[in-house]
Amino acid sequence: MSELLRRAAGVLLRHVEVREEDRAHADVRARVVRLARAERRRRPMRMAVLVFAPAAVLAAVLAVVLGRVREEPAVAFVVGETRAVGLVGGYLVPSGAASLPVSFSDGSTMVLMPSTRARVTSTTARGAQLLLESGRVECDIRHLPGAAWAVSAGPYSIDVIGTSFDVTWDTQRARLEVQMRHGAVRVRGPGVDDGVELRDRQRLTVGGDATASGTTAVPTIESAPVGVTSAPAATVGVSAARSVPDVATSPVASGSEGSMAVEESPTTAGSAEVSNGEVVSWSQRVARGEYAVVVSEAEARGIDGVLGAASMADVGALADAARFVGKGSLATRCLHTLRSRFPGTARAASAAFVLGRTAEDAGSSSTALGWYDTYLAEAPGGPLAPEALGRRMLALRRMGNTGAARQAAEVYLRRFPNGPYSGVAREMTTP
Amino acid sequence: MAVLHRVAADDQILLDGLLAGDDHAVASLCDRYGWQVRGVLTRTLGSTLDVEDLMQETFLTIVRKCSTLRDRKAFRPFVVSVAIRVARNELRKRALRRFIGLDVAPELPVTPPHDPAARQAVDRVYEVLSRMDADTRVAFVARHVEGFELTEAAEICGCSLATIKRRLAKAEKCFEAMSRGDPVLSKLLNAEGRRGP
Numbered sequence: 284m285s286e287l288l289r290r291a292a293g294v295l296l297r298h299v300e301v302r303e304e305d306r307a308h309a310d311v312r313a314r315v316v317r318l319a320r321a322e323r324r325r326r327p328m329r330m331a332v333l334v335f336a337p338a339a340v341l342a343a344v345l346a347v348v349l350g351r352v353r354e355e356p357a358v359a360f361v362v363g364e365t366r367a368v369g370l371v372g373g374y375l376v377p378s379g380a381a382s383l384p385v386s387f388s389d390g391s392t393m394v395l396m397p398s399t400r401a402r403v404t405s406t407t408a409r410g411a412q413l414l415l416e417s418g419r420v421e422c423d424i425r426h427l428p429g430a431a432w433a434v435s436a437g438p439y440s441i442d443v444i445g446t447s448f449d450v451t452w453d454t455q456r457a458r459l460e461v462q463m464r465h466g467a468v469r470v471r472g473p474g475v476d477d478g479v480e481l482r483d484r485q486r487l488t489v490g491g492d493a494t495a496s497g498t499t500a501v502p503t504i505e506s507a508p509v510g511v512t513s514a515p516a517a518t519v520g521v522s523a524a525r526s527v528p529d530v531a532t533s534p535v536a537s538g539s540e541g542s543m544a545v546e547e548s549p550t551t552a553g554s555a556e557v558s559n560g561e562v563v564s565w566s567q568r569v570a571r572g573e574y575a576v577v578v579s580e581a582e583a584r585g586i587d588g589v590l591g592a593a594s595m596a597d598v599g600a601l602a603d604a605a606r607f608v609g610k611g612s613l614a615t616r617c618l619h620t621l622r623s624r625f626p627g628t629a630r631a632a633s634a635a636f637v638l639g640r641t642a643e644d645a646g647s648s649s650t651a652l653g654w655y656d657t658y659l660a661e662a663p664g665g666p667l668a669p670e671a672l673g674r675r676m677l678a679l680r681r682m683g684n685t686g687a688a689r690q691a692a693e694v695y696l697r698r699f700p701n702g703p704y705s706g707v708a709r710e711m712t713t714p
Numbered sequence: 715m716a717v718l719h720r721v722a723a724d725d726q727i728l729l730d731g732l733l734a735g736d737d738h739a740v741a742s743l744c745d746r747y748g749w750q751v752r753g754v755l756t757r758t759l760g761s762t763l764d765v766e767d768l769m770q771e772t773f774l775t776i777v778r779k780c781s782t783l784r785d786r787k788a789f790r791p792f793v794v795s796v797a798i799r800v801a802r803n804e805l806r807k808r809a810l811r812r813f814i815g816l817d818v819a820p821e822l823p824v825t826p827p828h829d830p831a832a833r834q835a836v837d838r839v840y841e842v843l844s845r846m847d848a849d850t851r852v853a854f855v856a857r858h859v860e861g862f863e864l865t866e867a868a869e870i871c872g873c874s875l876a877t878i879k880r881r882l883a884k885a886e887k888c889f890e891a892m893s894r895g896d897p898v899l900s901k902l903l904n905a906e907g908r909r910g911p
Contacts, residue, residue, distance in 0.1 A: 315743075
């Protein structure tokens with residue numbers, strides 16, 4: 284090995300700090316899980332396209348040849364009381380305190396409230412797309428066969444078939460509010476990645492400060508008559524809430540047992556079960572990256588109560604969720620609870636490891652070292668042993684205990700010659 | 715804890731989960747290799763700019779390509795090789811951006827923080843690395859920073875054994891030439907040699 288290159292590498296290994304920030308890591312993890320899942324879903328569709336595309340092309344060619352293709356005109360629209368002809372892509376801005384009506388040729392209307400900025404970005408024979416840049420728009424879309432309307436606001440899109448609803452987009456807070464009057468729409472975007480369906484009189488609020496700070500947005504769906512603003516809110520796990528049924532004004536039982544938000548929303552008689560009855564545990568939510576949902580549910584229920592009575596799995600899931608949204612003190616409480624309430628379990632051992640990580644993040648190598656030793660004593664062959672041994676070795680090096688660090692590196696290499704820390708361990712043991 | 719607890723017992727189980735399209739396996743991949751991938755990217759690029767986006771690209775590529783892994787026991791080198799290729803592509807893009815004056819990189823964090831000697835040493839080494847082409851630089855990282863054997867490093871960099879040797883020799887010549895003309899760098903590397911691992 285070239286001595287010069289080894290020395291240069293030594294400088295990088297010794298002095299380049301690789302920070303692992305929990306929030307950033309959680310963000311990457313959630314994005315990767317989500318995108319990988321989306322890719323898996325697209326794959327069968329791609330296969331279908333490959334199989335059916337030639338047939339579709341042939342059919343289209345035949346249709347053209349036989350003169351059966353008749354292009355239908357796109358919907359047109361007029362703007363304001365003067366009914367000026369609207370231009371696709373042109374800005375729609377109400378003047379002063381007046382609202383601005385936009386009327387479409389199929390009978391649909393959109394009314395822009397004062398201070399709103401919007402554009403009709405495209406029109407087809409089946410509908411139009413409105414880009415709401417800021418403000419509020421009241422939509423009344425005619426339910427015609429094959430209708431395809433959409434409203435976009437920031438990163439959100441609302442697909443419409445035929446319905447009346449109001450959309451408010453707060454650019455500053457990146458907050459979307461959709462208030463249904465009747466019909467149904469589907470909303471997609473951050474925090475509602477899989478899409479959430481809204482029906483009569485429901486109101487969705489999503490985004491806001493949570494999104495701005497980089498954490499998962501927590502959508503809330505309220506079922507209340509239009510104009511009622513103080514109705515209790517049901518926090519709904521979005522990936523589970525593919526369809527939120529028609530719910531009459533529904534008080535939410537906030538203190539009920541169990542780890543599922545959806546299952547603890549008893550509704551009035553006659554209302555269907557939220558999220559098609561899918562039971563979603565906190566562990567599942569954490570695996571889906573819905574950390575903020577878990578934390579907010581626990582907080583709504585009362586942290587003391589949760590830590591005192593919740594199952595081991597739920598406390599563990601809450602610990603993860605709290606770490607990933609940056610609530611370090613809550614995470615630490617959960618981890619200590621796991622150790623005190625469930626001693627001798629694998630989870631209690633894992634909690635020791637995570638407490639070590641937390642101490643490392645806080646800059647306390649000696650405390651971290653103690654927790655890693657605890658983990659290794661309780662689970663010497665556990666799944667986190669390579670990590671614990673590797674981090675123990677680095678903690679010793681940071682503390683300046685070169686001899687012990689070297690010994691730890693030798694132990695590491697004996698046990699995990701191809702482990703994730705083997706590169707550093709080799710450097711530390713090379714004379 | 716649920717996620718940590720779900721970390722697969724070894725890479726084989728993790729790989730099986732990835733091949734089966736299991737979300738938990740994808741999450742475990744990020745948890746288990748997050749720190750290492752971040753390290754490879756940060757040290758190779760000498761920058762933390764966009765590192766989270768590059769981590770995402772690395773992990774998604776691993777998920778997509780894991781079915782092509784021939785040696786199931788070589789999962790870790792596979793992960794590193796993907797990270798290194800992502801870093802190499804990024805180096806090429808950044809070279810172009812630098813050429814047209816668009817590349818602005820934030821300062822790389824060093825440890826101990828605020829130590830002028832550490833800062834100087836890291837800056838000087840990256841100054842030398844910036845004179846190398848992307849292939850030579852990643853060869854140096856794979857062999858000497860990540861500590862892979864020559865054959866593994868060659869595989870990670872997607873080249874032959876002879877080529878990796880040639881690239882490493884080129885890297886060494888680059889350090890030698892820069893050290894000769896830069897007494898500060900020479901002193902720093904000598905001090906690193908005295909310090910030992």
